[in-house]
Amino acid sequence: xxxxxxxxxxxxxxxxxxxxxxxxxxxxxxxxxxxxxxxxxxxxxxxxxxxxxxxxxxxxxxxxxxxxxxxxxxxxxxxxxxxxxxxxxxxxxxxxxxxxxxxxxxxxxxxxxxxxxxxxxxxxxxxxxxxxxxxxxxxxxxxxxxxxxxxxxxxxxxxxxxxxxxxxxxxxxxxxxxxxxxxxxxxxxxxxxxxxxxxxxxxxxxxxxxxxxxxxxxxxxxxxxxxxxxxxxxxxxxxxxxxxxxxxxxxxxxxxxxxxxxxxxxxxxxxxxxxxxxxxxxxxxxxxxxx
Ligand SMILES: *[C@@H]1O[C@H](CO)[C@@H](O)[C@H](O)[C@H]1NC(C)=O
Ligand SMILES: *[C@@H]1O[C@H](CO)[C@@H](O)[C@H](O)[C@H]1NC(C)=O
Numbered sequence: 001x002x003x004x005x006x007x008x009x010x011x012x013x014x015x016x017x018x019x020x021x022x023x024x025x026x027x028x029x030x031x032x033x034x035x036x037x038x039x040x041x042x043x044x045x046x047x048x049x050x051x052x053x054x055x056x057x058x059x060x061x062x063x064x065x066x067x068x069x070x071x072x073x074x075x076x077x078x079x080x081x082x083x084x085x086x087x088x089x090x091x092x093x094x095x096x097x098x099x100x101x102x103x104x105x106x107x108x109x110x111x112x113x114x115x116x117x118x119x120x121x122x123x124x125x126x127x128x129x130x131x132x133x134x135x136x137x138x139x140x141x142x143x144x145x146x147x148x149x150x151x152x153x154x155x156x157x158x159x160x161x162x163x164x165x166x167x168x169x170x171x172x173x174x175x176x177x178x179x180x181x182x183x184x185x186x187x188x189x190x191x192x193x194x195x196x197x198x199x200x201x202x203x204x205x206x207x208x209x210x211x212x213x214x215x216x217x218x219x220x221x222x223x224x225x226x227x228x229x230x231x232x233x234x235x236x237x238x239x240x241x242x243x244x245x246x247x248x249x250x251x252x253x254x255x256x257x258x259x260x261x262x263x264x265x266x267x268x269x270x271x272x273x274x275x276x277x278x279x280x281x282x283x284x285x286x287x288x289x290x291x
Contacts, residue, residue: 025053040064041084048073055079062086062108070094074101086132087111099123110157111135117146124149134159134181144169152176160184165192168199180206182214189216189225191238198232 026032027049030040036057040049045064052059056077062084071094074080081103090112098104104125110132116139122128128150133139139161147153153174158166163185171180182200187193193216204210211227218225 025051027051036079052077058082060084061088063088065089067091068094069097071097073097074104078103080104081127082106084108085112089113091115093117093121095121096123098125101125102127104128106130108132109136113137114139116141117143119143119145120148121146122148122150126151128153130155132157134161136161138162140164142166142170145173146170148173150174155179157181158185162186164188165190166196168195171199171203178206179208181208183207183209187214187216188219189230189234190219191235194235194238197227197230197235200227201232 027038027040028051029043030038030049032038032053036055037060038049038052038056038058039060041060042063045061045066047066048061048069054076057079059077059080059082063086066085066088068090069085074097078100080101083104083106086108087110090109091114093109093114095118098107098121100123101107102125105127107125107128107130111134114133114136117133118141121143122131126149129152131147131150131153134157137160139158140163142158142163144167147156147170151174154176156171156174156177156179159181160183163182164187166182171177180203187196189197200207200211200214207214214227215224216227216230217223
């Protein structure tokens, strides 16, 4: 009888300590529905909660007013698999913040105030499968190497940002990309856009609705044109501009070569002429001396 009571007691102690420590670790005003999930969404937070358990795997922080995440955040929370920061006030991501996030699979930075995605922002986040960056109304710059190293990335959202152009390299560097959302951006259909247009047409199966609903504005009068009405031919002039430049370079180098040739032959001719006159002069002198 006694051992049984003892056993039951120790079980109770163990259980309550687990429950208590779990309760202690959960940040105030957040919910912790399971030992690896911390849910602080929609709590009116203006900064990150202080006491997030270090072994958290799913961290939900959406619908708050959080303006920044410290650069060492993912060094501390290295078990994070799922990070939801949707609808906050983030205006920039400190360099290096995401470079150590080797386990991160899902990252939502949509509906924030980001302006730029610089080179190598996501470091070597090799596990990242879904990245949401849409609805950042001032996001106008995405570096060509912004997503470099995201070898597992399957879904990328960049819809409803302020992108007027995007270098194709940013997308073509992603070997696992299956879905990309780019609609609702103020694309300008100039020669910078020509390469992206070619990529979009050949990868239209990766766009949820193809190029339907996407438009770009003409550089001349700002008139908006649906991409579905454009073809490679629409960007014909861009190639002409290129060949024109090449043409000018060719003409210019041709002229330089001719000028150099003319100067060289003139120099040669005058040297020969001088030499002839000099040798005649010497001969004349010799004849005078003989007489
Ligand atoms: C964004 O978060 C704020 C603050 O919690 C909330 O009032 C608003 O409804 C949220 N917006 C969306 C689109 O969810
Ligand atoms: C978002 O950024 C813009 C321009 O960078 C700034 O004017 C605005 O105040 C910012 N909004 C918030 C909520 O931080």
